[in-house]
Amino acid sequence: MSGFWAIFKRELFAYFVTPLAYVLVLAFVCWQGLHFYLLVRSFAQAATVSIDQGPVQAFFGGDVFYYLPLIIICPAITMRLFAEERRSGTIESLMTAPVGTPAVVLAKFGAAIFVYATMWVPTILYLIIMRRAGEIDWRIVGTSYLGVFGIGAQYIAIGTMMSAVTRSQLIAFMLAAILVLGVFLLGLGEFTLDEGLARDTCSYVSIWSQMGELSKGIVDSRRLVFDATLIALPLFVTTRTIDAWRWG
Amino acid sequence: MSAAIEVERLTKRYGEHAAVDGISFEVQRGEVVGFLGPNGAGKSTTLRILAGFLGATSGTARVEGHDVATDPDSARRRTGYMPEAVPLYGEMRVREYLRFRADLKGVPSRERTMAIGRAMELARVDDVADTLIEHLSKGYRQRVGLADALVAKPPLLILDEPTAGMDPNQIREVRALIRSLGGRQTVLLSTHILSEVEASCERVIVIDRGKIVLQGSPRDLAERRGAERVELIIRADVPPFLALEGLEGAKIASCRDIGQGLMRLALEIAVDSNVGNTTEEVVTRLSGAGIKIREVSPAKASLEDVFAAVTHGDDDEDLGADDEGESEEDGEGESDHVDEPAASAQEGEDASETDETETETEGEPRRDEEEVEK
Structure with missing residues (x-):
């Protein structure tokens, strides 16, 4: 894995020295600020609050405000990873350095995850604010962030893969957004389909119910296996795609 | 000890088209070898594979005994590669970029600062160390690429058109650098400029349409050139043929009217005669006949003729190129072609190609001296 840290550091440098990371983090923070504000208002007007339908559950996956930015922002983080290197040709210097393809893919993926995690850091403030109004179960907060991380990692892995199949950042973004949206909508089948195999499948891939469980503190190993699969598979495909360029 | 580079029957196909077609060659350690060929000959493809x-x-x-396909890590660790377009990260400063590259190439962190300093000094980019790469001129970017290739002190340097986009002074510096690396490091550089090979390489491999058509020292190449040429621009009311009648050691290759009463006269100097003496004789005779001479330019350093002969000389028959082109017989057979297609091709192409070499020679007034030193 030699070269991993060098590339990881350079990727972070590229994110934070250009406006991209700041624009994305800013957009995300504004969005979540609005989200939090609306939640607080609606809970303030509610007569009673049940124990597992509190503001924490609502904030982490209780409504579409949680999912929508992920579907847009994750592909925006990843779109440049390989597409830009191919367009500018820097991929040639990168891939002729003594570093293996898996290390390159993991370093870029890791840097994107780091940006994604940075984006979520300000949301801890909301929890601190909520704590002043009432009790917060930090274990539930922990599992919620596990869900945030798992879903983000999936989407970023898919985005990394799509960035490797084209030279155009825009196309990489569109492809990743479509695929991520597809997976998300498939999960919604859980709520619309009749009982049967199709509904079971949908419920298995449903990110909505995954967040629903995790934000109640339920950690289901099947969900984690699913997350790991949706992270590992796209990254594997990315590695193969990059190796395939050489033989084109 | 294995050779620095060993290539055996290397082929790269894109669909039906073979960009590199079964080439084999070796480069010994410490050699400086020029990889010469027209655009699209397969130079870059070969270097990219290496x-x-x-x-x-x-x-x-x-590369030094390590197969680039099965043992890529060891092979790349021994190679400093400078790609043709010199792709760089524009958002980084030169020093930052070289630090990243040194880190990536496994230069230990203790030695990194020194290695970067050394590479920047060798490639002469120390004056732009803290400039953003996107603000650099083409020549500087090229030299940052060179510094990148040098930074980990690899035993083998592969440079794809290292002097493209540089001004004459920079070209001279880079050529001197490459020459000075010879002996300690192996250098394989590609170019389509013949004078570059003459200026910096000990050996040259000529490639055309994916095949090696010639291997040897630049001197060997020069000998294949056959006759040297001298060009004169003269003002003549009478045709110059009469004045030059019976001249030994030279014959008129072409004589064209270029307007305003001027003529461009090209003389071919026979291989066995002295160019200087013959030129003196020609000038004496011409002025004796009342012909005014504006310009005398020896086409001395040019290898364009050989280049044309071994690469484009067989445009209409591919058979010639198919049998390796390395045996003596074959070579002679090819230079026979020169008279017809190459000569005509040169009328058109020479104008642009010699222009290129001429401007270069102008920029390097001291090149002859350098060659003498060598």
Whole structure:
């Protein structure tokens, strides 16, 4: 894995020295600020609050405000990873350095995850604010962030893969957004389909119910296996795609 | 000890088209070898395979005994590669970029600062160390690429058109640098400029349409050139043929009216005669006949003739190129072609090609001296 840290550091440098990371983090923070504000208002007007339908559950996956930015922002983080290197040709210097393809893919993926995690850091403030109004179960907060991380990692892995199949950042973004949206909508089948195999499948891939469980503190190993699969598979495909360029 | 580069029957196909077609060559350690060919001959493809960026369709390539396909890490660790377009990260400063590259190439962190300093000094980019790469001129970017290739002190340097886009002073510096690396490091550089090979290489491999058509020292190449040429621009009311009648050691290759009463006269100097003496004789005779001479320019350093002969000389028959082109017989057979297609091709192409070499020679008034030193 030699070269991993060098590339990881350079990727972070590229994110934070250009406006991209700041624009994305800013957009995300504004969005979540609005989200939090609306939640607080609606809970303030509610007569009673049940124990597992509190503001924490609502904030982490209780409504579409949680999912929508992920579907847009994750592909925006990843779109440049390989597409830009191919367009500018820097991929040639990168891939002729003594570093293996898996290390390159993991370093870029890791840097994107780091940006994604940075984006979520300000949301801890909301929890601190909520704590002043009432009790917060930090274990539930922990599992919620596990869900945030798992879903983000999936989407970023898919985005990394799509960035490797084209030279155009825009196309990489569109492809990743479509695929991520597809997976998300498939999960919604859980709520619309009749009982049967199709509904079971949908419920298995449903990110909505995954967040629903995790934000109640339920950690289901099947969900984690699913997350790991949706992270590992796209990254594997990315590695193969990059190796395939050489033989084109 | 294995050779620095061993290439055996290397082929790279894109669909039906073979960009590199079964080439084999070796480069010994410490050699400076020029890889010469017209654009699209397969130079870059071969270098990219050697650097590990592309995979070969068939055949093998080894760097100091390490196969680039099966043992890529060891092979790349020994190679400093400078790609043709010198792609760089524009958002980084030169020093930051070289630090990243040194880190990536496994230069230990203790030695990194020194290695970067040394590479920047050798490639003469120390004056732009803290400039953003996107603000650099083409020549500087080129030299940052060179510094990148040098930074980990690899035993082998693969440079794809290292002087493209540089001004004459920079070209001279880079050529001097490459010459000075010879002996300690192996250098394989590609170019389509013949004077570059003459200025910096000990050996030259000429490639055309994916095949090696000639291997040897630049001197060997020069000998294949046959006759040297002298060009004169004269003002003559009478044709110059009469004045030059019976001249030994030279014959008129062409004589064209270029307007305003001027003529461009090209003389071919026979291989066995002295160019200087013959030129003196020609000038004496011409002025004796009342012809005014504006310009005398020896086409001395040019290898364009050989280049044309071994690469484009067989445009209409591919058979010639198919049998390797390395045996003596074959070579002679090819230079026979020169008279017809190459000569005519030169009328048109020479104008642009010699222009290129001429401007270069102008920029390097001291090149002759350098060659003498050598």
